[in-house]
Amino acid sequence: MTVTFIDVPIPEPGSVQNVTPDILWLRMPLPFDLDHINLYLLEDGEHGYALIDTGIGTRRVEELWDELLAKLHKPITKVIVTHMHPDHIGMAGYLVEKFRVPMYMSHSEYFVGRALSAGGRGASDWQDDEYLVRCGMSSEYVATAKQNRKENKGVGQVIRPIPLQYERLQKGDSIDIGEGQWQVIIGRGHSPEHVCLYSEERQILISGDHVLPGISPNIGVYSTEPNANSLSQYLSTLPQFLELSENTLVLPSHKQPFHGLHTRVNELIEHHHLHLDNLREFCHQGKTINDCLPVLFKRKLNSHNLFFAIAEAFSHLNYLYFAGEFSREINEKGQFIFTTK
Numbered sequence: 001m002t003v004t005f006i007d008v009p010i011p012e013p014g015s016v017q018n019v020t021p022d023i024l025w026l027r028m029p030l031p032f033d034l035d036h037i038n039l040y041l042l043e044d045g046e047h048g049y050a051l052i053d054t055g056i057g058t059r060r061v062e063e064l065w066d067e068l069l070a071k072l073h074k075p076i077t078k079v080i081v082t083h084m085h086p087d088h089i090g091m092a093g094y095l096v097e098k099f100r101v102p103m104y105m106s107h108s109e110y111f112v113g114r115a116l117s118a119g120g121r122g123a124s125d126w127q128d129d130e131y132l133v134r135c136g137m138s139s140e141y142v143a144t145a146k147q148n149r150k151e152n153k154g155v156g157q158v159i160r161p162i163p164l165q166y167e168r169l170q171k172g173d174s175i176d177i178g179e180g181q182w183q184v185i186i187g188r189g190h191s192p193e194h195v196c197l198y199s200e201e202r203q204i205l206i207s208g209d210h211v212l213p214g215i216s217p218n219i220g221v222y223s224t225e226p227n228a229n230s231l232s233q234y235l236s237t238l239p240q241f242l243e244l245s246e247n248t249l250v251l252p253s254h255k256q257p258f259h260g261l262h263t264r265v266n267e268l269i270e271h272h273h274l275h276l277d278n279l280r281e282f283c284h285q286g287k288t289i290n291d292c293l294p295v296l297f298k299r300k301l302n303s304h305n306l307f308f309a310i311a312e313a314f315s316h317l318n319y320l321y322f323a324g325e326f327s328r329e330i331n332e333k334g335q336f337i338f339t340t341k
């Protein structure tokens with residue numbers, strides 16, 4: 001089965017579109033190249049809607065939420081956050097406060113979200129500098145990044161204060177929404193314990209960012225855990241989706257709802273293996289992480305994209321290093337040099 005978008009109009013920011021009689025699709029704007037996030041409202045009995053993800057915590061998204069809530073005739077009953085990235089968790093605090101309802105997340109996503117939004121809180125940031133040096137970034141880049149941290153331009157700026165309580169979702173759990181039961185499936189690699197929800201009865205998967213059509217979710221290694229093997233975690237949590245029905249309707253956080261889950265999962269696996277093959281070829285003579293960017297990215301990268309691109313290259317190189325295929329040395333400049341063995 002090929003990947004096919006469902007034939008319904010894409011909703012304008014702040015308006016809703018039915019994808020099934022009891023599931024509404026809406027979009028909120030994002031101030032990046034990827035300019036939107038999809039959110040879903042699931043009818044939760046008579047009482048209102050369970051919300052999947054919340055939008056980034058900007059003034060614009062708050063205004064759109066206020067407009068939309070005035071138009072919806074029912075309140076929000078549950079806020080479910082797939083993972084802690086700011087476009088997903090950003091407005092959770094705002095909505096949970098407004099309706100005084102529970103927020104559902106996995107344990108890792110909840111606490112990592114609280115930690116990242118709180119920032120360094122005075123801890124020394126030499127490790128953040130070192131990470132960028134290890135990645136082979138220029139001294140200007142490292143200095144600019146340091147200045148941005150000092151000016152507190154971190155994710156905390158676009159995440160509203162996170163509620164001090166949550167309801168835990170974990171592998172094997174199910175959550176009741178209206179008449180339906182949704183099974184929790186955990187994905188790793190894009191974020192630590194990403195929640196996907198699957199209704200076997202209805203053959204619908206809410207995939208968050210773990211499985212996206214048209215774009216490959218960012219799989220990164222970041223300064224908080226430079227020895228992470230995120231790509232291995234991602235690749236090992238993709239095949240479980242091949243066990244779900246081939247006819248599953250997938251509701252992703254970006255682009256459009258689609259059919260063709262198995263094809264898309266296999267494409268994502270192949271995409272990373274292709275990148276790994278290209279790196280095996282490219283790194284016969286030792287390379288820095290920065291050197292490897294053109295192997296993974298054909299388009300020109302702006303500074304926002306560059307941050308994620310370095311992390312993505314790092315995850316592929318760490319994968320090959322931990323698999324024993326690459327050596328990883330530190331050169332006289334403090335940069336990691338990865339070499340095919």
Ligand SMILES: [Zn+2]
Nearest residue numbers: 083085190209
């Ligand atoms: Zn994400």
